[in-house]
Amino acid sequence: xxxxxxxxxxxxxxxxxxxxxxxxxxxxxxxxxxxxxxxxxxxxxxxxxxxxxxxxxxxxxxxxxxxxxxxxxxxxxxxxxxxxxxxxxxxxxxxxxxxxxxxxxxxxxxxxxxxxxxxxxxxxxxxxxxxxxxxxxxxxxxxxxxxxxxxxxxxxxxxxxxxxxxxxxxxxxxxxxxxxxxxxxxxxxxxxxxxxxxxxxxxxxxxxxxxxxxxxxxxxxxxxxxxxxxxxxxxxxxxxxxxxxxxxxxxxxxxxxxxxxxxxxxxxxxxxxxxxxxxxxxxxxxxxxxxxxxxxxxxxxxxxxxxxxxxxxxxxxxxxxxxxxxxxxxxxxxxxxxxxxxxxxxxxxxxxxxxxxxxxxxxxxxxxxxxxxxxxxxxxxxxxxxxxxxxxxxxxxxxxxxxxxxxxxxxxxxxxxxxxxxxxxxxxxxxxxxxxxxxxxxxxxxxxxxxxxxxxxxxxxxxxxxxxxxxxxxxxxxxxxxxxxxxxxxxxxxxxxxxxxxxxxxxxxxxxxxxxxxxxxxxxxxxxxxxxxxxxxxxxxxxxx
Amino acid sequence: xxxxxxxxxxxxxxxxxxxxxxxxxxxxxxxxxxxxxxxxxxxxxxxxxxxxxxxxxxxxxxxxxxxxxxxxxxxxxxxxxxxxxxxxxxxxxxxxxxxxxxxxxxxxxxxxxxxxxxxxxxxxxxxxxxxxxxxxxxxxxxxxxxxxxxxxxxxxxxxxxxxxxxxxxxxxxxxxxxxxxxxxxxxxxxxxxxxxxxxxxxxxxxxxxxxxxxxxxxxxxxxxxxxxxxxxxxxxxxxxxxxxxxxxxxxxxxxxxxxxxxxxxxxxx
Numbered sequence: 124x125x126x127x128x129x130x131x132x133x134x135x136x137x138x139x140x141x142x143x144x145x146x147x148x149x150x151x152x153x154x155x156x157x158x159x160x161x162x163x164x165x166x167x168x169x170x171x172x173x174x175x176x177x178x179x180x181x182x183x184x185x186x187x188x189x190x191x192x193x194x195x196x197x198x199x200x201x202x203x204x205x206x207x208x209x210x211x212x213x214x215x216x217x218x219x220x221x222x223x224x225x226x227x228x229x230x231x232x233x234x235x236x237x238x239x240x241x242x243x244x245x246x247x248x249x250x251x252x253x254x255x256x257x258x259x260x261x262x263x264x265x266x267x268x269x270x271x272x273x274x275x276x277x278x279x280x281x282x283x284x285x286x287x288x289x290x291x292x293x294x295x296x297x298x299x300x301x302x303x304x305x306x307x308x309x310x311x312x313x314x315x316x317x318x319x320x321x322x323x324x325x326x327x328x329x330x331x332x333x334x335x336x337x338x339x340x341x342x343x344x345x346x347x348x349x350x351x352x353x354x355x356x357x358x359x360x361x362x363x364x365x366x367x368x369x370x371x372x373x374x375x376x377x378x379x380x381x382x383x384x385x386x387x388x389x390x391x392x393x394x395x396x397x398x399x400x401x402x403x404x405x406x407x408x409x410x411x412x413x414x415x416x417x418x419x420x421x422x423x424x425x426x427x428x429x430x431x432x433x434x435x436x437x438x439x440x441x442x443x444x445x446x447x448x449x450x451x452x453x454x455x456x457x458x459x460x461x462x463x464x465x466x467x468x469x470x471x472x473x474x475x476x477x478x479x480x481x482x483x484x485x486x487x488x489x490x491x492x493x494x495x496x497x498x499x500x501x502x503x504x505x506x507x508x509x510x511x512x513x514x515x516x517x518x519x520x521x522x523x524x525x526x527x528x529x530x531x532x533x534x535x536x537x538x539x540x541x542x543x544x545x546x547x548x549x550x551x552x553x554x555x556x557x558x559x560x561x562x563x564x565x566x567x568x569x570x571x572x573x574x575x576x577x578x579x580x581x582x583x584x585x586x587x588x589x590x591x592x593x594x595x596x597x598x599x600x601x602x603x604x605x606x607x608x609x610x611x612x613x614x615x616x617x618x619x620x621x622x623x624x625x626x627x628x629x630x631x632x633x634x635x636x637x638x639x640x641x642x643x644x645x646x647x648x649x650x651x652x653x654x655x656x657x658x659x660x661x662x663x664x665x666x667x668x
Numbered sequence: 669x670x671x672x673x674x675x676x677x678x679x680x681x682x683x684x685x686x687x688x689x690x691x692x693x694x695x696x697x698x699x700x701x702x703x704x705x706x707x708x709x710x711x712x713x714x715x716x717x718x719x720x721x722x723x724x725x726x727x728x729x730x731x732x733x734x735x736x737x738x739x740x741x742x743x744x745x746x747x748x749x750x751x752x753x754x755x756x757x758x759x760x761x762x763x764x765x766x767x768x769x770x771x772x773x774x775x776x777x778x779x780x781x782x783x784x785x786x787x788x789x790x791x792x793x794x795x796x797x798x799x800x801x802x803x804x805x806x807x808x809x810x811x812x813x814x815x816x817x818x819x820x821x822x823x824x825x826x827x828x829x830x831x832x833x834x835x836x837x838x839x840x841x842x843x844x845x846x847x848x849x850x851x852x853x854x855x856x857x858x859x860x861x862x863x864x865x866x867x868x869x870x871x872x873x874x875x876x877x878x879x880x881x882x883x884x885x886x887x888x889x890x891x892x893x894x895x896x897x898x899x900x901x902x903x904x905x906x907x908x909x910x911x912x913x914x915x916x917x918x919x920x921x922x923x924x925x926x927x928x929x930x931x932x933x934x935x936x937x
Contacts, residue, residue, distance in 0.1 A: 496794040
């Protein structure tokens, strides 16, 4: 073949390849399941998983937290500046952006959004973090593309809060559907599915100038049954599963190894705690055990977290070091390490409190055999396994643990109202990077301060110290100082073990090999955080020329 | 047929002996976790492999059989006796007693048992030993599970009450008490027996279902019920067919009981 022939062939091949790639990157309907009907499609009221999915896919935000790098990135705001020590924030807005119905986006929309969001009658869950003090939020529109928001008091982590604030249109005639995100709600069959179509006015383009998103549509099927969800994934009727339990993950890995993704330790923790409520209907001598730091630490030392990760989670978990997962790159206290199993150390701590072994039964100073029950939610196989493993571990130091599985409403009633329980094993789902989101757990007056909720005044010195540190970090805008405060909180929690952290389970997900550009991460939404750059391989795109 | 019956008796004898001598026969304590070998395949050390926590499956099957073979028939006996008293007398006496008894049965059948059981569980103390929890579970099943058997026994008793031989006995001046014990009860025995035997596997399965709601046998004590829960995961069972051992044993034991006691019924009638 002549040189000219080669060039023609190469040109032909490259055109073919680029042509194919361009076609592949456009079109297709991505399908996945949500577990329930969204309670509301209003992006300001999205407080359940399903509604948050719709909000993430349809809403435009000023600042986006990159789920992969855990860094803030400009979206509808090209730049921003936090002023007056966190009391105000000035945004420069992106020009030439329109809502899905063609209405131009401007500073007025940001002002309207903030006024609507902060309306106390709306009861938006996204407004609370902005309410650092009583008083109104002042909005100053400098020009069509510049706006400043002023709060009555400094707001911790102010910039990141805008990741969850969906900008709504002030002028659009179709205000309820007009949006700035990559997709727009097109069909909603209540209880069955929600179809989102590509937003033709979405402002983003890829590196080659091609408009995003690549996908034509996203179909969300409402499917509560996780087995059916898995079956549909295997049949390629859906292409993503966000969170899979370890057993299902391993089974899928055997059949479809290229579809499973283990992104490493997630933000979620599994933990146990003892009931320390003064009025709880349990024996006084047991209350004394549960209030003893030595007792709690001894239990923690007797538990084999490595075995839990290996057996209960099939290796898809890491021993937990504390209240934060190492996946939280900035806020995790690197000095902390998961408690090593140490039966001798555990017995020494117990001996310090007067506990002693009598014929393989641990007894307290007064001769009471150490026996307590642990409640957990029935039907959660992994958690039941953890409880039975703890039962076996504690039997080695002469403690009898009775495992009681309860239906979820009964369990919640016991831990929140009647306090008729001794110990509880549950998991905590963390969706936020910032420690301020955990104020409702760590303040002694908080309702989710599970070991002793809603204390009128801190019951112990260390709880008083945590209160002080949590308030200090929440009122500071200097992240370095905030980290110092929160590092100390993590150390106190590790020393005092009010929650005995067991494992951080891994973020497990499944993505069909037909989905391109997928890069599952630990932060939610793990699989579709980069929805605008996902596309389906040509064979799967289906029905698109 | 005789050979099959003899085989059934021998099989049941072996099972009962193994179950009663589980402390001696079982290769390991039922709660011992061999953590280095979870979900292991059958081997010389673990003849039926291990469960997901590394516990010896054969040992758990033996101890679990002991729990279920003693307590499920006990619960079935309680429920059949209650059903016989209420249903049998209703069918035999008829009239207002039958109407009241059937209304009570209908009421019992229409009650949302799941919620009732959840309420009962909420009232029970949390710190109960596994053996106590299993006894409570089967006692609840026995006391609450009579209604459907009661209806069947009632219709059986009604048919007997209207039978010619009962009319003849009445005409001959047979007292109601004698009539009940000599004519009605022996003729009801096949129905009672059938209800008893069909209740056993129902109670075993019910115990497994209750376990999902936290009402079953507490860990680490095994029972056929919680061993059967291990079969929820079908792909895993398909890959490890030895995990079907509890269900095979359940079917074999119930079938053998049927064969042995069916013959007794034939001889009695």
